[in-house]
Amino acid sequence: MTLPPRFTEDVRALPTHAFGHRSLTWWGVVAFFLIEGTAFALAIGSYFFLEGLEENWPPDPWQPPGLLWGTLFTLVILVSEIPNTIVKRAAERHDLATVRRYMLVLLPFFALLLLFRALEFTTLNVLWTDNAYGSIIWALLFLHLTHILTDIADSLVLTALIFTRHGGENRRIVDVAENAMYWRFVWLTWLPIYALIYWVPRWVA
């Protein structure tokens, strides 16, 4: 027989949701940051490993990528943090109307980012098949493309969900806050990659 219980504390008064490190979702999202962050860090390490083997970077006679689209992408993703922060704060104070409005505001940002990202691939001045420099440049941009694609897809589903009758549920509000946190990770990881693709080839040339 199992031991008979001795009742100590009653937990019925505990809340059923919380933001940040108190929730399971937050820990799941943070663990995925660690996984994806490690993958990016190793890709960056691979970049410098290959760069270290070369006299010139990019290797002669290739030219560094054009700056226009990548820089525009960077500016837009940085500005997108403003509506993103508004969404996150509104979620944390359960202000559903503001959450709904600003998740819509984010949509044109997503469209612009995808457009600029597509154009970025046209101005890299190297193909992935040309040499290992081209391969790693394309790989970094492609890795970050999958990163923004998954988060945009996730945000679109969440935006649709937040307009249904489920939108007001606490679980969904926590999801919105954690999704906003993930978007911060998306643009934070972009900054070093932007430097590696567009500026390091200019600085070390």
Add this chain to the structure above:
Amino acid sequence: MTVLSGRDLPRDGEDLQGAALHGRLERTWGDAPGLWGWLTTTDHKRIGKRYIVTALVFLMLGGLLALAMRLQLARPESGLISPDRYNQLFTMHGTTMMFLFAVPVMEAMAIYLVPLMIGTRNISFPRLNAFSYYMYLAGGTLLWVAFVLNIGPDAGWFAYVPLSGPEFSPGKRTDIWAQMITFTEVAALAVAVELVATILKQRAPGMTLARMPLFVWGVLVTAFMVIFSMPSVALASGMLIADRLVGTQFYNQYEHGDPLLWQHLFWFFGHPEVYIIFVPGAGFVSQITETFCRRPVFAYPAMVLALVTIGLLAFGVWVHHMFATGLPRMGYSFYTAATMAVAIPSGIQIFCWIATIWDGRPRFQVPLLYVVAFIVTFVIGGLSGVMQASVPIDLQVHDTYFIVAHFHYVLIGGAVFPLLGAITYWFPKITGRMMGEGLGKTSFWMIFLGFQVAFFPMHLLGMWGMPRRVYTYPTGMGWDEMNMLATLGSFVVALAVLLFVVNAVHSLLRGAVAGPNPWDAPTLEWATPSPPPQYNFAHIPVVASRTPLWDNRHHLPVVTGLRVDDRELLLTTVMEARPDLREASPLPSIWPLWAAISTTCLFISSIFTPWAVLVGAFPVAAALTAWFWPKSPPSPEPVIE
């Protein structure tokens, strides 16, 4: 939204306990009957058992390959197996044992045991857990179907470029290997995330970090090692596939690439991988030693620090696999020192276990016998490892049978012996029946002694110059007797494993019925019936020490007030494990299976065309959306805010 008062919802407590509570919880936590329930379950115990059995099947398959290789090597100039088949055999053996047996079986044991050991009702993200199992199964099946079709990979389990690159490995063999990696990485990373969240947020009230069972500490360290190391092999194999399929040049030295990039990325994963296998094994050893010596493990803080230190050092030693590639002087010194440093935390643990046995009242039943076998074998393997930290010795024995002997001593000694002990130890909890002691002891002695006969001679063969991965060797090298001895030993081990399986099956059907705590063990998993009900614990236990069941002989302190009409979990704070939240655990769902099927289609078809990544992403996205989309009407919770 309707807001109900707390009184309207049924909860466990003094008014609802015993048989009535059991009935309510069974209805709430039970799966649908039959095949549908099997496919949709989110119960960590059902999925854990599936994972364990599948991993053990892969162990048997990998073992059969080993026997085939030993048969071929028993005599010089044997023509039993062709060189090409032999290449596939050793590649499949290593790949199966590392990716399909060792890591998954350790995670599988954690999936089953951790929620029970920390006193919660289910693992976190249980649908992800189901998804992970299906991905693992699909990856393993892909590899073995390919092998049966004679397109099994043949470039070794670490698939070094340029041999595995497009120029020297045409065809699909290496692509299948690399994509199998993707499957098992996804599965292993998903489980690691679940385990971290479960351990940090779902511990029973009062189970501070300093009161966690050492196995749970081992699993936590392992999960973090998985998180930081597996992206490396995923990236490396992704680049390999890209080199092979879309013409990138990462590893092509003629186009500014470098084959050594592969070795760095592979071993940045590959060395932690060894500790990912060993650290949970050390956790098994601690739990078994504690129970069978009837005292807490000696120097708990030192044990925890040793586990964490091993986890950190794991990431600082990968270059010792590359001593033969040529390194700067400083590199040799640094990685030699780091490698030797691993002996310190490992040694601390060994001495603490010995002290526990010495100071305890040991009962030498089968699980503890495996602990003794582990200590003996792992120390020998550890010492030959310290030898290889020295660069001159490493260069001498590199790629010889000395290395094969070394890593089988640490992996079988350090992980498989503890695992067999752990299976014997937790078998009554999982099945409700004891494993037979007589047959258990017979198979133990055969495995332990057979192992020494099979692998000790390989040290000598290596020092006499016999290289690894040769399908045969000429007569007159002086290697004949030792090879024959190793083959005989390997068949003794195989027979013993067969006896172990016979014992398990017989015990499952006819073994003595086990109570909740047949070994008088101190940890929480033994506070529930054997096998545990689907909801694990009728009431969530409260913990005030590291050995709660030894310190509460008559009553189990519990908290009350969780809803019984919904799958509610108690979340606690990260450090102190104070009750913090009540959160719902996801219901069973078929969508993880659909997500796994669509991801499988994407991964396998991408071996044949890169466009599969684009087209295949849509069904995956659809399945994931359906998975996350809420199906039930909005819930009346929150009750009290």
